[in-house]
Every structure is written in C-alpha cells, then in structure tokens.
Amino acid sequence: MAGPGACHEDAEIERRKTDSIYHQVKEFLDKGETLAVATIVSTRGSTPREVGAKMVVTAWGEILGTIGGGCGEADVKREAIEVIRTRKPRVVRVDLLDDISSDSPAVCGGIMNVFIDPWWKERDAEGAGK
Amino acid sequence: MSRLSEELIQIQEQGAAAVLATVINAGEKGGVEPGDKCLVRDGRITGGTIRHEGLLQAILQEAENRLREEKSKSVALELPDAGGKIEVFFEVMPAPPKIIVVGAGHIAVPLVKLAKVLDFRVIVMDDRMLFANRERFPQADEILVGDMAAALKGLPINSSTYIVLITRGHKYDELCLREIIHGPAKYIGMIGSRRRIKACFQRFKEEENIAEEVIQRVYAPIGLDFNTETPEEIALSILAEIVKVRRGGKAQSLSGK
DSSP states (O other), X not given: OOOTTHHHHHHHHHHHHHHOHHHHHXXXXXXXXXXXXXXXXXXXXXXXXXXXXXXXXXXXXXXXXXXXXXXXXXXXXHHHHHHHHHTOOEEEEEEOSTTTXXXXXXXXXXXXXXXXXXXXXXXXXXXXXX | OOOHHHHHXXXXXXXXXXXXXXXXXXXXXXXXXXXXEEEEETTEEEEESOOOHHHHHHHHHHHHHHHHHTOOEEEEEEEGGGTEEEEEEEEEEOOXXXXXXXXXXXXXXXXXXXXXXXXXXXXXXXXXXXXXXXXTOTTOSEEEESOHHHHHHHSOOOTTEEEEEOOSSHHHHHHHHHHHTTSOOSEEEEOSOHHHHHHHHHHHHHHHOOOHHHHTTEEOSOSOOSOOOSHHHHHHHHHHXXXXXXXXXXXXXXXXX
C-alpha cells in the first residue's frame, strides 16, 4: 500500500529538520560547547511570547530563537551565560512591569518565569533512552 | 539511541507526540535536582535522567493530561519521599495533526483540498484506484489503494489523528469503524443518515459488546449543522467539526444570533 506521496513526505521531514531547535542544540554540543536553553515556564499578565517559547544561548552570547526580545531577553542572556559557566540551572523572573516608560517592544505589562538549563554533551548522553 | 537531543530530533522527524518533563524546582533532600528530565512517548518513559520511581509515575500521569490539552505548563507535584514539593515543567510536543479520509468519493475531493489549506497532514484511501489517485488528489500527502479496514489497521493513529469515514457504502464505513473505535484517535466521524447510524450502533452493542461510552465518541451523523447542500459545503461542515474538536468552543455565531 505504498502511496505516491513519498516525495511530499521527504520534503516535510526536511522542513521539520530546519525547524528543530534541538538540531541546533546537538550541533553545538557536538563541538564540545555548553549551551543554555531558556524556556518560558509560566507567565502572568501580558507577555510577548507564550509558555514553552525557547531561546538558546551560547557561551559567547549568541542567541537562537526568541522569548520576546527587549530588556527581558537581555537579562535572560546575561543569566544564561552565568548558567553556562556554573552548569547549574536557575529560574529567572522577568518583570515587564517596571519600565513602562521605555520604548522597548517588550513592555507588555506582564511577568514571566524563565527556566535556564545548561546542556553539554555528557549530560545529554546521560538522558539517553533505555 | 544514545543521546536525549537525538531522541528529541527523531520525535520531531517522525511526527510523533511526546512530552519532555524538566524539574525546575526541588527541595534540598530527596535526590531530585533542577534540570533532571524525563521523556514520555506513547505512554512510556523513553529517556531522561530522573530515576525516582514515585516522581516518574506522577510525571507519566500528568504528561497524559498535558498531551490531551496540547499545552505546555509547569505543575507542582507533591512527593513527600522525594523531598516534598517538586515543580516540573511539561513541554508538550504534539504530533502534527493528521486527517485520514476513508473513501475517495465526491466529498473527499473538496475535503482534502480544504484540509490542506488548514495545514493538516492528509491521507486519503479507497479500494478503487479509479478514485484514489494523484489526479483527483494532487495535494494529498499520501494516497492509499486497497482494503480500507486493513489499511487503517496498518496506519499509526494517535491523539492528533482525525478520521473521516465517508466510503461508498455504509457496510464499509462500519467495517472501518470497528477497526478504529477502540483506538486513540482524537476524532472519528462517520457519514450516514440517523436511521442507518442507529442500526449500526445497535449491532455494535449487541454483536460486539461495545460499551455505550465508546460508541458515544463517534461523531455520526458527521459534521456541524448548517444545512449543507453541495459536497464542498459538506466538506466544510466536517472540517468545521474537526477544528471545533481540536480547539474547543461552541461553534455558534459569536454575535449570539
């Protein structure tokens, strides 16, 4: 019952590959780098992105993905570099209430909690399937 | 599989559904630490660093709820023997939604087109090659020709799968329904008049001993009620029902009229 849709399927897999943030994570880990994966784990009020949004930060402060941009993101980036250095995860509370007068696009009036998690190759291998 | 990142990549490539649970807060004692993980796929734990049995069970249970709602969320789990309150973030990776159109007749043509517009993955099948072919369904992701009930048996069906039974005859719809009614599909819709459907469900109860609540899952007659006339309108009404099942809501005019 093989359908003639095989080529469509390959194209879709290719598309998903480029979408996957974990592909990029793996590439960096393979080079021996430690990364920080920052994820919005809870929000209150109006926030630029939803729970589950992710951003990957490298030791040099490069960023892949976004958790909404603006000052909040800059704070998270700073904390992420610390997380990479110590290899200890932490939760960062990003308050978008306090700088209502700024021109930043991140002024939404909400609060979000961001979990910053260090990933490195050996740790990644520890979580392997059984 | 040797690494968690590789498993996550594979899940995405296969279009599978999974939940990655990560501890984001834990007490001092109990041996559970922030950053500990657990990957849940097909109702089983397939990876991760969490070894605490009680916590794994609690995660397994909650992962199922998260997957059903298709929503990532952090949840506080109370586990006295693992150091008290443990906050876990459940990252939901839902499978891309898929519609299986069983029967490639005159409703299937606009149904497949509209389903592609709505970004579903679409599989269409029939036992007649004259109907199930690339000319009629240029946009379908897969076209299957052969015994429909057997084909359904061989397809992966999960909680992001929507199945539309619109074959050329009620007996085929019924044979196919038997094959999938106990499965995990999010939606099963079957075409037919109320009278025929009633007779079908009666047989299911009497001959197959299928419970009332299982039968209640089936959307039959199929579609939302807006006095459809053309095959295109029927296709729209079926898809409107599918979107409603997926997203929720009342499917009434927002104006209240």
